[in-house]
Amino acid sequence: MRTLDLITQVLEIIAALAVAPLFVGWINQCRAWLQNRRAPSLWLPYRGIRKLFHKDAVIAERASGLFRIAPYIVFSAMVLAAAIIPSMGTALPFTTAADAIALVGLLATARVFQSLAAMDIGTAFGTLGARREMMVGFLAEPALLIVIFVASIISATTALPAITENLATQHLALYPSLAFSAIAFTLVLLAENARIPIDNPSTHLELTMIHEAMLLEYSARHLALMEWAAALKLFNYACIGFALFVPWGISTSEGTPLTLLASIPLLAGKLLIVGAGLALVETVSAKLRVFRAPEFLATAFLFAVLGLLVHLLLGA
Protein backbone atom coordinates (compact mmCIF):
# COMPACT_ATOMS: atom_id res chain seq x y z
CA MET A 1 0.00 0.00 0.00
CA ARG A 2 1.36 3.34 -0.97
CA THR A 3 1.15 6.42 1.20
CA LEU A 4 -0.62 8.15 -1.67
CA ASP A 5 -3.42 5.60 -1.47
CA LEU A 6 -3.82 6.28 2.20
CA ILE A 7 -3.86 10.02 1.57
CA THR A 8 -6.49 9.52 -1.14
CA GLN A 9 -8.60 7.51 1.25
CA VAL A 10 -8.47 10.08 4.03
CA LEU A 11 -9.00 12.91 1.60
CA GLU A 12 -12.09 11.24 0.15
CA ILE A 13 -13.72 10.79 3.54
CA ILE A 14 -12.97 14.36 4.61
CA ALA A 15 -14.15 15.71 1.26
CA ALA A 16 -17.39 13.76 1.50
CA LEU A 17 -18.05 15.02 5.04
CA ALA A 18 -17.23 18.59 4.14
CA VAL A 19 -18.75 18.87 0.69
CA ALA A 20 -22.03 16.98 1.21
CA PRO A 21 -23.89 19.88 2.90
CA LEU A 22 -22.42 22.26 0.33
CA PHE A 23 -23.77 20.06 -2.46
CA VAL A 24 -27.24 20.24 -0.90
CA GLY A 25 -26.84 24.01 -0.58
CA TRP A 26 -25.88 24.25 -4.23
CA ILE A 27 -28.96 22.25 -5.31
CA ASN A 28 -31.20 24.47 -3.18
CA GLN A 29 -29.62 27.56 -4.65
CA CYS A 30 -30.09 26.37 -8.23
CA ARG A 31 -33.67 25.43 -7.48
CA ALA A 32 -34.37 28.85 -6.03
CA TRP A 33 -32.93 30.52 -9.14
CA LEU A 34 -34.98 28.35 -11.44
CA GLN A 35 -38.13 29.16 -9.50
CA ASN A 36 -37.46 32.91 -9.53
CA ARG A 37 -36.89 33.11 -5.81
CA ARG A 38 -34.05 34.70 -3.94
CA ALA A 39 -31.53 31.95 -3.35
CA PRO A 40 -30.59 30.98 0.20
CA SER A 41 -26.93 31.11 1.12
CA LEU A 42 -24.73 28.24 0.01
CA TRP A 43 -23.64 27.81 3.61
CA LEU A 44 -27.14 27.46 5.02
CA PRO A 45 -26.94 23.68 5.50
CA TYR A 46 -23.73 24.12 7.55
CA ARG A 47 -25.35 26.76 9.71
CA GLY A 48 -28.34 24.54 10.25
CA ILE A 49 -26.13 21.65 11.35
CA ARG A 50 -24.08 23.88 13.66
CA LYS A 51 -27.16 25.36 15.22
CA LEU A 52 -28.61 21.94 15.86
CA PHE A 53 -25.40 20.71 17.48
CA HIS A 54 -25.61 23.56 19.99
CA LYS A 55 -29.13 22.77 21.11
CA ASP A 56 -30.27 20.43 23.84
CA ALA A 57 -31.85 17.23 22.66
CA VAL A 58 -35.48 16.53 23.49
CA ILE A 59 -36.32 12.87 23.41
CA ALA A 60 -39.75 11.31 23.72
CA GLU A 61 -40.47 9.49 26.99
CA ARG A 62 -41.15 6.16 25.36
CA ALA A 63 -38.05 6.23 23.20
CA SER A 64 -35.84 3.17 23.49
CA GLY A 65 -32.09 3.00 23.09
CA LEU A 66 -32.58 2.26 19.41
CA PHE A 67 -33.97 5.73 18.88
CA ARG A 68 -30.89 7.34 20.41
CA ILE A 69 -28.36 5.16 18.66
CA ALA A 70 -29.95 5.17 15.18
CA PRO A 71 -28.54 8.58 14.11
CA TYR A 72 -25.02 7.41 14.88
CA ILE A 73 -25.51 4.16 12.98
CA VAL A 74 -27.05 5.89 9.97
CA PHE A 75 -24.34 8.53 9.93
CA SER A 76 -21.47 6.07 10.23
CA ALA A 77 -22.98 3.84 7.54
CA MET A 78 -22.96 6.82 5.21
CA VAL A 79 -19.37 7.74 6.09
CA LEU A 80 -18.32 4.14 5.52
CA ALA A 81 -20.10 4.16 2.19
CA ALA A 82 -18.27 7.37 1.28
CA ALA A 83 -15.02 5.58 2.11
CA ILE A 84 -15.58 2.76 -0.37
CA ILE A 85 -16.92 4.79 -3.29
CA PRO A 86 -14.13 5.99 -5.55
CA SER A 87 -14.74 9.69 -6.04
CA MET A 88 -11.21 11.02 -6.57
CA GLY A 89 -8.97 7.98 -6.82
CA THR A 90 -9.53 4.28 -7.35
CA ALA A 91 -6.65 3.06 -5.20
CA LEU A 92 -8.50 3.00 -1.90
CA PRO A 93 -7.22 0.70 0.86
CA PHE A 94 -10.71 0.35 2.39
CA THR A 95 -12.36 -0.96 -0.72
CA THR A 96 -10.83 -4.40 -0.44
CA ALA A 97 -13.23 -4.88 2.48
CA ALA A 98 -16.43 -4.27 0.57
CA ASP A 99 -17.57 -4.51 -3.03
CA ALA A 100 -20.50 -2.83 -4.76
CA ILE A 101 -23.03 -5.35 -3.45
CA ALA A 102 -21.86 -4.76 0.11
CA LEU A 103 -22.24 -1.05 -0.57
CA VAL A 104 -25.92 -1.56 -1.45
CA GLY A 105 -26.21 -3.58 1.75
CA LEU A 106 -24.65 -0.75 3.72
CA LEU A 107 -27.17 1.71 2.33
CA ALA A 108 -29.94 -0.75 3.17
CA THR A 109 -28.67 -1.02 6.76
CA ALA A 110 -28.94 2.71 7.15
CA ARG A 111 -32.45 2.62 5.77
CA VAL A 112 -33.53 -0.18 8.10
CA PHE A 113 -32.26 1.62 11.20
CA GLN A 114 -33.78 4.89 10.15
CA SER A 115 -37.15 3.24 9.63
CA LEU A 116 -36.96 1.29 12.89
CA ALA A 117 -36.11 4.47 14.79
CA ALA A 118 -39.05 6.23 13.15
CA MET A 119 -41.38 3.44 14.27
CA ASP A 120 -39.83 3.29 17.73
CA ILE A 121 -41.72 6.27 19.17
CA GLY A 122 -45.02 5.01 17.91
CA THR A 123 -46.38 8.24 16.47
CA ALA A 124 -48.55 7.95 13.41
CA PHE A 125 -46.30 10.05 11.18
CA GLY A 126 -43.13 8.16 11.99
CA THR A 127 -44.76 4.84 11.17
CA LEU A 128 -46.29 6.23 8.02
CA GLY A 129 -42.96 7.61 6.84
CA ALA A 130 -41.14 4.40 7.71
CA ARG A 131 -43.62 2.28 5.78
CA ARG A 132 -43.41 4.47 2.73
CA GLU A 133 -39.63 4.52 2.95
CA MET A 134 -39.55 0.74 3.04
CA MET A 135 -41.89 0.55 0.06
CA VAL A 136 -39.69 2.89 -1.96
CA GLY A 137 -36.60 1.06 -0.74
CA PHE A 138 -37.69 -2.42 -1.65
CA LEU A 139 -38.60 -1.29 -5.15
CA ALA A 140 -35.49 0.82 -5.69
CA GLU A 141 -32.96 -1.67 -4.39
CA PRO A 142 -33.36 -4.33 -7.12
CA ALA A 143 -33.04 -1.63 -9.75
CA LEU A 144 -29.86 -0.33 -8.12
CA LEU A 145 -28.41 -3.84 -7.88
CA ILE A 146 -29.11 -4.57 -11.53
CA VAL A 147 -27.53 -1.27 -12.54
CA ILE A 148 -24.43 -2.36 -10.65
CA PHE A 149 -24.59 -5.83 -12.25
CA VAL A 150 -24.52 -4.33 -15.74
CA ALA A 151 -21.34 -2.43 -14.94
CA SER A 152 -19.96 -5.51 -13.17
CA ILE A 153 -20.55 -7.76 -16.17
CA ILE A 154 -18.87 -5.28 -18.49
CA SER A 155 -15.83 -5.10 -16.21
CA ALA A 156 -16.01 -8.71 -14.94
CA THR A 157 -15.73 -7.68 -11.28
CA THR A 158 -18.00 -6.41 -8.53
CA ALA A 159 -15.33 -4.27 -6.89
CA LEU A 160 -16.37 -0.69 -7.44
CA PRO A 161 -12.84 0.79 -7.91
CA ALA A 162 -11.95 -1.93 -10.41
CA ILE A 163 -15.15 -1.23 -12.37
CA THR A 164 -14.40 2.47 -12.37
CA GLU A 165 -10.83 1.97 -13.43
CA ASN A 166 -11.82 -0.43 -16.17
CA LEU A 167 -14.45 1.93 -17.56
CA ALA A 168 -12.19 4.97 -17.24
CA THR A 169 -9.23 3.49 -19.05
CA GLN A 170 -11.16 1.59 -21.69
CA HIS A 171 -11.31 2.42 -25.37
CA LEU A 172 -14.28 4.72 -25.87
CA ALA A 173 -17.32 2.85 -27.16
CA LEU A 174 -21.09 3.28 -27.31
CA TYR A 175 -22.75 1.27 -24.60
CA PRO A 176 -26.55 1.32 -24.92
CA SER A 177 -26.66 -0.89 -21.84
CA LEU A 178 -24.76 1.65 -19.76
CA ALA A 179 -26.96 4.45 -21.08
CA PHE A 180 -30.08 2.56 -19.98
CA SER A 181 -28.48 1.83 -16.63
CA ALA A 182 -27.63 5.50 -16.21
CA ILE A 183 -31.28 6.44 -16.69
CA ALA A 184 -32.33 3.74 -14.22
CA PHE A 185 -29.74 4.97 -11.76
CA THR A 186 -30.97 8.55 -12.04
CA LEU A 187 -34.50 7.43 -11.24
CA VAL A 188 -33.24 5.41 -8.26
CA LEU A 189 -31.22 8.41 -7.07
CA LEU A 190 -34.30 10.62 -7.14
CA ALA A 191 -36.39 8.06 -5.28
CA GLU A 192 -33.81 7.08 -2.70
CA ASN A 193 -32.84 10.60 -1.77
CA ALA A 194 -36.39 11.82 -1.29
CA ARG A 195 -36.23 14.13 -4.27
CA ILE A 196 -39.25 15.50 -6.04
CA PRO A 197 -41.11 12.96 -8.12
CA ILE A 198 -41.32 10.72 -5.06
CA ASP A 199 -40.92 13.00 -2.07
CA ASN A 200 -40.47 16.71 -1.57
CA PRO A 201 -37.39 17.54 0.50
CA SER A 202 -38.63 21.00 1.43
CA THR A 203 -42.10 20.34 2.74
CA HIS A 204 -43.70 19.05 5.89
CA LEU A 205 -47.08 18.38 4.38
CA GLU A 206 -48.34 15.37 6.31
CA LEU A 207 -49.97 13.41 3.56
CA THR A 208 -47.08 13.38 1.15
CA MET A 209 -43.86 13.38 3.10
CA ILE A 210 -41.67 10.31 3.44
CA HIS A 211 -38.20 11.22 4.58
CA GLU A 212 -39.20 14.19 6.75
CA ALA A 213 -41.92 12.16 8.45
CA MET A 214 -39.28 9.81 9.81
CA LEU A 215 -37.26 12.66 11.30
CA LEU A 216 -40.14 14.48 12.98
CA GLU A 217 -39.30 13.24 16.49
CA TYR A 218 -35.61 14.01 16.25
CA SER A 219 -34.06 17.19 17.59
CA ALA A 220 -30.67 18.79 18.22
CA ARG A 221 -27.58 16.67 17.60
CA HIS A 222 -29.58 13.64 16.53
CA LEU A 223 -31.39 15.66 13.90
CA ALA A 224 -28.11 17.27 12.84
CA LEU A 225 -26.57 13.84 12.29
CA MET A 226 -29.62 12.62 10.41
CA GLU A 227 -29.62 15.64 8.11
CA TRP A 228 -25.91 15.40 7.58
CA ALA A 229 -26.35 11.72 6.79
CA ALA A 230 -29.06 12.56 4.26
CA ALA A 231 -26.71 15.04 2.59
CA LEU A 232 -23.96 12.41 2.62
CA LYS A 233 -26.32 9.90 1.06
CA LEU A 234 -27.06 12.25 -1.82
CA PHE A 235 -23.35 12.93 -2.24
CA ASN A 236 -22.62 9.20 -2.18
CA TYR A 237 -25.24 8.46 -4.79
CA ALA A 238 -23.85 11.19 -7.02
CA CYS A 239 -20.36 9.68 -6.61
CA ILE A 240 -21.61 6.16 -7.41
CA GLY A 241 -23.10 7.65 -10.55
CA PHE A 242 -19.80 9.27 -11.49
CA ALA A 243 -17.90 6.08 -10.73
CA LEU A 244 -20.12 4.01 -13.00
CA PHE A 245 -21.04 6.34 -15.83
CA VAL A 246 -18.60 9.27 -16.06
CA PRO A 247 -15.40 7.91 -14.55
CA TRP A 248 -13.10 10.02 -16.71
CA GLY A 249 -10.55 12.11 -14.89
CA ILE A 250 -10.41 9.95 -11.79
CA SER A 251 -6.96 9.13 -10.44
CA THR A 252 -6.23 5.47 -11.21
CA SER A 253 -4.11 2.99 -9.30
CA GLU A 254 -1.01 4.15 -11.19
CA GLY A 255 -1.91 7.70 -10.31
CA THR A 256 0.52 10.30 -9.07
CA PRO A 257 -0.17 13.15 -6.62
CA LEU A 258 -0.67 15.27 -9.70
CA THR A 259 -3.55 13.16 -11.06
CA LEU A 260 -5.09 13.17 -7.61
CA LEU A 261 -4.92 16.94 -7.54
CA ALA A 262 -6.34 17.12 -11.05
CA SER A 263 -9.28 14.93 -10.08
CA ILE A 264 -10.45 17.39 -7.42
CA PRO A 265 -11.60 20.21 -9.74
CA LEU A 266 -13.06 17.58 -12.08
CA LEU A 267 -15.13 16.13 -9.24
CA ALA A 268 -16.22 19.63 -8.27
CA GLY A 269 -17.26 20.33 -11.85
CA LYS A 270 -19.25 17.09 -12.09
CA LEU A 271 -20.98 17.90 -8.80
CA LEU A 272 -21.86 21.40 -10.00
CA ILE A 273 -23.38 20.05 -13.20
CA VAL A 274 -25.28 17.23 -11.49
CA GLY A 275 -26.57 19.60 -8.80
CA ALA A 276 -27.90 21.99 -11.43
CA GLY A 277 -29.40 19.05 -13.33
CA LEU A 278 -31.13 17.74 -10.21
CA ALA A 279 -32.54 21.19 -9.50
CA LEU A 280 -33.82 21.34 -13.07
CA VAL A 281 -35.49 17.92 -12.81
CA GLU A 282 -37.10 18.95 -9.56
CA THR A 283 -38.35 22.19 -11.03
CA VAL A 284 -39.89 20.80 -14.18
CA SER A 285 -41.51 17.72 -12.68
CA ALA A 286 -44.42 17.47 -10.32
CA LYS A 287 -44.55 15.23 -7.32
CA LEU A 288 -46.17 11.89 -8.01
CA ARG A 289 -48.96 10.49 -5.92
CA VAL A 290 -47.60 7.92 -3.50
CA PHE A 291 -49.51 5.21 -5.34
CA ARG A 292 -47.72 6.14 -8.54
CA ALA A 293 -44.32 5.63 -6.91
CA PRO A 294 -44.25 1.89 -7.70
CA GLU A 295 -44.81 2.74 -11.34
CA PHE A 296 -41.90 5.20 -11.27
CA LEU A 297 -39.62 2.62 -9.70
CA ALA A 298 -40.87 -0.12 -11.98
CA THR A 299 -39.69 2.11 -14.82
CA ALA A 300 -36.28 2.29 -13.18
CA PHE A 301 -36.24 -1.49 -12.83
CA LEU A 302 -37.32 -1.85 -16.44
CA PHE A 303 -34.48 0.36 -17.66
CA ALA A 304 -31.96 -1.53 -15.56
CA VAL A 305 -33.12 -4.97 -16.74
CA LEU A 306 -33.30 -3.78 -20.35
CA GLY A 307 -29.72 -2.60 -19.98
CA LEU A 308 -28.72 -6.00 -18.69
CA LEU A 309 -30.59 -7.88 -21.42
CA VAL A 310 -29.29 -5.63 -24.18
CA HIS A 311 -25.79 -6.14 -22.89
CA LEU A 312 -26.21 -9.90 -22.85
CA LEU A 313 -27.66 -9.95 -26.36
CA LEU A 314 -25.59 -7.35 -28.17
CA GLY A 315 -22.50 -7.45 -26.01
CA ALA A 316 -22.74 -3.68 -25.84
Place this chain on the structure above:
Amino acid sequence: MTGLPFDLQLLNLCAALLLLVSFAMLTQRRIVNLVNLLAFQGTLLLVATLLLAWRTGQRHLYLSAVLTLALKVTFLPWMLHRLIRRLEVYWDTEPLLNISGTMLVGLLVVVFAFGLAQPISALASTATRSSIGIAIAVVLLSFITMITRRKAMSQVVGFLSMENGLFFGAMSATYGMPMIVEFGVALDVLVAVIVLGIFFFQIREQFDSLDLHHLESLKEGATVAQADSIVEDS
Protein backbone atom coordinates in the same frame (compact mmCIF):
# COMPACT_ATOMS: atom_id res chain seq x y z
CA MET B 1 -17.25 -4.60 -27.78
CA THR B 2 -14.15 -2.53 -28.25
CA GLY B 3 -13.46 -4.39 -31.49
CA LEU B 4 -16.75 -3.37 -33.08
CA PRO B 5 -16.60 -0.64 -35.71
CA PHE B 6 -18.46 2.55 -34.93
CA ASP B 7 -21.31 2.10 -37.41
CA LEU B 8 -22.12 -1.30 -35.93
CA GLN B 9 -22.15 0.30 -32.50
CA LEU B 10 -24.63 2.85 -33.80
CA LEU B 11 -26.74 0.04 -35.26
CA ASN B 12 -26.73 -1.68 -31.88
CA LEU B 13 -27.79 1.57 -30.29
CA CYS B 14 -30.66 1.84 -32.77
CA ALA B 15 -31.70 -1.71 -31.94
CA ALA B 16 -31.62 -1.00 -28.21
CA LEU B 17 -33.64 2.18 -28.68
CA LEU B 18 -36.20 0.28 -30.78
CA LEU B 19 -36.69 -2.08 -27.86
CA LEU B 20 -37.04 0.87 -25.51
CA VAL B 21 -39.62 2.54 -27.76
CA SER B 22 -41.65 -0.67 -27.79
CA PHE B 23 -41.72 -0.59 -24.00
CA ALA B 24 -42.66 3.06 -24.03
CA MET B 25 -45.58 2.19 -26.32
CA LEU B 26 -46.61 -0.61 -24.02
CA THR B 27 -46.87 1.73 -21.06
CA GLN B 28 -48.15 4.87 -22.77
CA ARG B 29 -51.61 6.05 -21.76
CA ARG B 30 -52.12 8.88 -24.25
CA ILE B 31 -52.89 7.98 -27.80
CA VAL B 32 -51.24 11.12 -29.23
CA ASN B 33 -47.96 10.13 -27.61
CA LEU B 34 -48.43 6.62 -28.92
CA VAL B 35 -48.55 7.91 -32.48
CA ASN B 36 -45.50 10.12 -31.84
CA LEU B 37 -43.66 7.08 -30.54
CA LEU B 38 -44.62 5.21 -33.69
CA ALA B 39 -43.13 8.01 -35.75
CA PHE B 40 -39.97 7.85 -33.64
CA GLN B 41 -39.81 4.10 -34.14
CA GLY B 42 -40.06 4.67 -37.86
CA THR B 43 -37.21 7.20 -37.68
CA LEU B 44 -35.04 4.73 -35.81
CA LEU B 45 -35.81 2.15 -38.44
CA LEU B 46 -34.86 4.65 -41.13
CA VAL B 47 -31.52 5.38 -39.47
CA ALA B 48 -30.83 1.68 -39.01
CA THR B 49 -31.67 0.97 -42.66
CA LEU B 50 -29.44 3.76 -43.90
CA LEU B 51 -26.56 2.64 -41.68
CA LEU B 52 -26.91 -0.92 -42.88
CA ALA B 53 -27.19 0.15 -46.49
CA TRP B 54 -24.06 2.26 -46.17
CA ARG B 55 -22.20 -0.54 -44.44
CA THR B 56 -23.14 -3.41 -46.75
CA GLY B 57 -23.47 -1.44 -49.97
CA GLN B 58 -26.81 -3.09 -50.74
CA ARG B 59 -28.62 -0.75 -53.11
CA HIS B 60 -32.14 -1.98 -52.46
CA LEU B 61 -31.81 -1.01 -48.80
CA TYR B 62 -31.67 2.65 -49.84
CA LEU B 63 -34.92 2.12 -51.68
CA SER B 64 -36.56 0.62 -48.64
CA ALA B 65 -35.18 3.51 -46.56
CA VAL B 66 -37.01 5.90 -48.86
CA LEU B 67 -40.12 3.76 -48.47
CA THR B 68 -39.74 3.88 -44.68
CA LEU B 69 -39.32 7.63 -44.73
CA ALA B 70 -42.34 8.20 -46.91
CA LEU B 71 -44.66 5.74 -45.25
CA LYS B 72 -43.64 5.10 -41.66
CA VAL B 73 -42.07 8.39 -40.68
CA THR B 74 -44.31 10.79 -42.57
CA PHE B 75 -47.54 9.49 -43.96
CA LEU B 76 -48.86 7.04 -41.37
CA PRO B 77 -48.26 9.27 -38.31
CA TRP B 78 -49.80 12.20 -40.17
CA MET B 79 -52.79 10.09 -41.13
CA LEU B 80 -53.22 8.81 -37.57
CA HIS B 81 -52.94 12.30 -36.12
CA ARG B 82 -55.61 13.45 -38.52
CA LEU B 83 -57.84 10.57 -37.51
CA ILE B 84 -57.32 11.42 -33.84
CA ARG B 85 -58.30 15.01 -34.47
CA ARG B 86 -61.37 14.10 -36.44
CA LEU B 87 -62.50 11.37 -34.06
CA GLU B 88 -61.52 13.44 -31.01
CA VAL B 89 -60.03 10.50 -29.15
CA TYR B 90 -57.03 11.86 -27.28
CA TRP B 91 -57.10 9.49 -24.35
CA ASP B 92 -56.97 5.77 -24.21
CA THR B 93 -58.86 3.98 -21.48
CA GLU B 94 -56.79 2.39 -18.76
CA PRO B 95 -55.05 -0.66 -20.15
CA LEU B 96 -56.40 -4.02 -19.02
CA LEU B 97 -53.36 -4.71 -16.85
CA ASN B 98 -51.78 -2.07 -14.64
CA ILE B 99 -48.63 -0.45 -15.94
CA SER B 100 -46.13 -2.12 -13.63
CA GLY B 101 -47.66 -5.53 -14.36
CA THR B 102 -47.49 -4.91 -18.09
CA MET B 103 -43.84 -3.93 -17.78
CA LEU B 104 -42.97 -7.15 -15.94
CA VAL B 105 -44.85 -9.27 -18.49
CA GLY B 106 -43.01 -7.34 -21.21
CA LEU B 107 -39.65 -8.12 -19.59
CA LEU B 108 -40.49 -11.83 -19.49
CA VAL B 109 -41.47 -11.67 -23.15
CA VAL B 110 -38.14 -10.02 -23.99
CA VAL B 111 -36.27 -12.80 -22.20
CA PHE B 112 -38.32 -15.36 -24.12
CA ALA B 113 -37.65 -13.58 -27.42
CA PHE B 114 -33.92 -13.42 -26.77
CA GLY B 115 -33.88 -17.14 -26.00
CA LEU B 116 -35.87 -17.83 -29.13
CA ALA B 117 -33.52 -15.80 -31.28
CA GLN B 118 -30.32 -17.42 -30.08
CA PRO B 119 -30.32 -20.42 -32.47
CA ILE B 120 -31.43 -18.19 -35.37
CA SER B 121 -28.64 -15.72 -34.66
CA ALA B 122 -26.16 -18.57 -34.51
CA LEU B 123 -27.13 -19.62 -38.03
CA ALA B 124 -27.27 -16.15 -39.57
CA SER B 125 -24.15 -14.68 -41.08
CA THR B 126 -25.07 -10.99 -41.20
CA ALA B 127 -23.23 -8.38 -39.18
CA THR B 128 -26.46 -7.48 -37.41
CA ARG B 129 -27.44 -11.02 -36.44
CA SER B 130 -27.44 -10.19 -32.75
CA SER B 131 -30.36 -7.80 -33.21
CA ILE B 132 -32.69 -10.58 -34.38
CA GLY B 133 -33.68 -11.13 -30.76
CA ILE B 134 -34.61 -7.48 -30.43
CA ALA B 135 -36.73 -7.66 -33.59
CA ILE B 136 -38.64 -10.67 -32.23
CA ALA B 137 -39.04 -8.88 -28.91
CA VAL B 138 -40.45 -5.80 -30.68
CA VAL B 139 -42.98 -7.99 -32.52
CA LEU B 140 -44.07 -9.75 -29.32
CA LEU B 141 -44.26 -6.49 -27.34
CA SER B 142 -46.46 -5.01 -30.05
CA PHE B 143 -48.67 -8.07 -29.67
CA ILE B 144 -49.00 -7.31 -25.97
CA THR B 145 -49.76 -3.68 -26.77
CA MET B 146 -52.59 -4.84 -28.99
CA ILE B 147 -53.85 -7.35 -26.44
CA THR B 148 -53.89 -4.98 -23.48
CA ARG B 149 -55.64 -2.10 -25.24
CA ARG B 150 -59.35 -1.72 -25.71
CA LYS B 151 -59.52 1.16 -28.12
CA ALA B 152 -59.31 0.52 -31.83
CA MET B 153 -56.82 3.35 -32.34
CA SER B 154 -54.13 1.94 -30.05
CA GLN B 155 -54.61 -1.50 -31.53
CA VAL B 156 -53.85 -0.11 -34.97
CA VAL B 157 -50.71 1.56 -33.62
CA GLY B 158 -49.71 -1.78 -32.11
CA PHE B 159 -50.29 -3.44 -35.48
CA LEU B 160 -48.09 -0.91 -37.27
CA SER B 161 -45.37 -1.25 -34.66
CA MET B 162 -45.48 -5.00 -35.18
CA GLU B 163 -44.89 -4.48 -38.88
CA ASN B 164 -41.90 -2.30 -37.98
CA GLY B 165 -40.56 -5.13 -35.84
CA LEU B 166 -40.93 -7.62 -38.67
CA PHE B 167 -39.17 -5.25 -41.04
CA PHE B 168 -36.30 -4.84 -38.60
CA GLY B 169 -36.14 -8.61 -38.14
CA ALA B 170 -35.88 -9.18 -41.87
CA MET B 171 -33.20 -6.53 -42.04
CA SER B 172 -31.08 -8.03 -39.31
CA ALA B 173 -31.45 -11.61 -40.46
CA THR B 174 -31.02 -11.25 -44.23
CA TYR B 175 -30.40 -7.55 -44.99
CA GLY B 176 -34.01 -6.96 -45.93
CA MET B 177 -36.72 -8.78 -47.82
CA PRO B 178 -36.85 -8.91 -51.63
CA MET B 179 -38.05 -5.61 -53.02
CA ILE B 180 -41.31 -7.00 -54.37
CA VAL B 181 -42.26 -8.37 -50.94
CA GLU B 182 -41.37 -5.10 -49.28
CA PHE B 183 -43.52 -3.12 -51.70
CA GLY B 184 -46.35 -5.58 -51.18
CA VAL B 185 -46.16 -5.26 -47.40
CA ALA B 186 -45.97 -1.48 -47.59
CA LEU B 187 -49.02 -1.36 -49.82
CA ASP B 188 -50.84 -3.74 -47.48
CA VAL B 189 -50.11 -1.59 -44.47
CA LEU B 190 -51.15 1.55 -46.29
CA VAL B 191 -54.45 0.06 -47.42
CA ALA B 192 -55.03 -1.47 -44.00
CA VAL B 193 -54.65 1.87 -42.26
CA ILE B 194 -56.90 3.64 -44.74
CA VAL B 195 -59.55 0.93 -44.47
CA LEU B 196 -59.28 0.90 -40.69
CA GLY B 197 -59.64 4.67 -40.69
CA ILE B 198 -62.98 4.30 -42.46
CA PHE B 199 -63.80 1.47 -40.06
CA PHE B 200 -63.24 3.74 -37.06
CA PHE B 201 -65.94 6.09 -38.24
CA GLN B 202 -68.29 3.16 -38.81
CA ILE B 203 -67.58 1.72 -35.38
CA ARG B 204 -68.16 5.04 -33.74
CA GLU B 205 -71.33 5.59 -35.69
CA GLN B 206 -72.65 2.28 -34.44
CA PHE B 207 -71.51 2.35 -30.82
CA ASP B 208 -70.65 5.97 -30.06
CA SER B 209 -67.26 4.74 -28.87
CA LEU B 210 -64.09 3.20 -30.23
CA ASP B 211 -64.01 0.60 -27.50
CA LEU B 212 -63.70 -2.74 -29.29
CA HIS B 213 -65.30 -4.37 -26.30
CA HIS B 214 -68.64 -3.54 -27.88
CA LEU B 215 -67.90 -5.63 -30.93
CA GLU B 216 -67.81 -8.76 -28.83
CA SER B 217 -71.52 -8.74 -28.04
CA LEU B 218 -74.06 -10.19 -30.46
CA LYS B 219 -76.68 -8.12 -32.15
CA GLU B 220 -79.30 -8.43 -29.43
CA GLY B 221 -76.85 -7.23 -26.86
CA ALA B 222 -75.69 -4.37 -29.01
CA THR B 223 -78.39 -2.03 -27.87
CA VAL B 224 -77.49 -2.70 -24.26
CA ALA B 225 -73.81 -2.13 -24.99
CA GLN B 226 -74.71 1.04 -26.81
CA ALA B 227 -76.66 2.31 -23.84
CA ASP B 228 -73.74 1.40 -21.58
CA SER B 229 -71.26 3.19 -23.75
CA ILE B 230 -73.32 6.35 -23.79
CA VAL B 231 -73.37 6.30 -20.00
CA GLU B 232 -69.61 5.61 -19.89
CA ASP B 233 -68.67 8.32 -22.34
CA SER B 234 -70.82 11.05 -20.94
